[in-house]
Amino acid sequence: MEPLETERRVIDAAEALARSLGDNDNHTVAAAVMDVDGRIHQAVNVYHFNGGPCAELVALGVAAAAGAKQLLTIAAAGDRGRGLIPPCGRCRQVLLDHHPDILIAVPSESGPVVRPVLKLLPDTYFYPDARGRRIFRFNKRYHDAVLSGEKTTTIRWDEPVTAGPATFVFEDHPESAHVEGEIISVEQTRLQDLDAEHVRGLKSHYPLMPEDAVLSRVSFRVQAAR
Template sequence: MRPSEPDQQVIAAAEARARTLGENANHTVAAAVIDIDGRVHEAVNVFHFTGGPCAELVALGVAATAGAPRLLAIAAAGDGGRGLIPPCGRCRQVLLDQHPDILVAIPTADGPVMRPVGELLPDAYFR
């Protein structure tokens, strides 16, 4: 589905934050999530050779810290002009476990689309 206005807002926030990352190899991806109250929460990844947290997971923590009641959509963007990027498998599983109704921004040749996280992880593990 095409991004709604709130979805476009979260995509723009992730892309804008990614443009600020500069040359720091420890922070190469930005993410933004929008909650049901319309608040956008931004974050960046924390790269570490042991598998530091992805920007999407940090964004979930930032939103939780702010008391976000329910998350509606999430987007991630890469540094160096990479633009919108899809979440990795680990992030997909965490999103599905913690926010099974969240929409995820996915880049396509025709521009961004929003997909339910469950569609990104077919035959997912359920605990």
């Protein structure tokens, strides 16, 4: 996915911090992470031969120390002009267990893209005691309709959704709006069973979606704003 404006802010913050690191071999990678309130937390790695923490893991600790409970997007960048770099396997597993819906910025041939952490760990192990609260994203244009109860269903493709409590986040909202909610049910439907207007909208949002796509019809409700 192409980064949204808020996600580019995270990437820019990581790259700017990386450029400031100089030639200290103990600190060679910078990371930045955004929480649901729109705050960006930054950190650097601490290299040590016994396995010093990566910048991404230090950033999780910095965010937690600042009171952040849910994180939306993370990016890491290397020193000495290396630019955006993907997380190592250990960081991917920690991110998945603690923040199962976080988006990770990674480099591609066409520039930075963001991917759900689960896409970076197919067939992964799930830590059974992990208690990361789920995040469910909406386009910011649906903010009023979701909060008023006018919109209570949505259709998603290739997005893992499970019933239960979740924080509803409105992407790129100028006030970083989010509310507590609940996914009531997730039912399967098919693209070919939808009307033409729905199909056009979904194809615009999911350009890689095949004609025989199986979709998730998600029912939800808002619990309380915060």
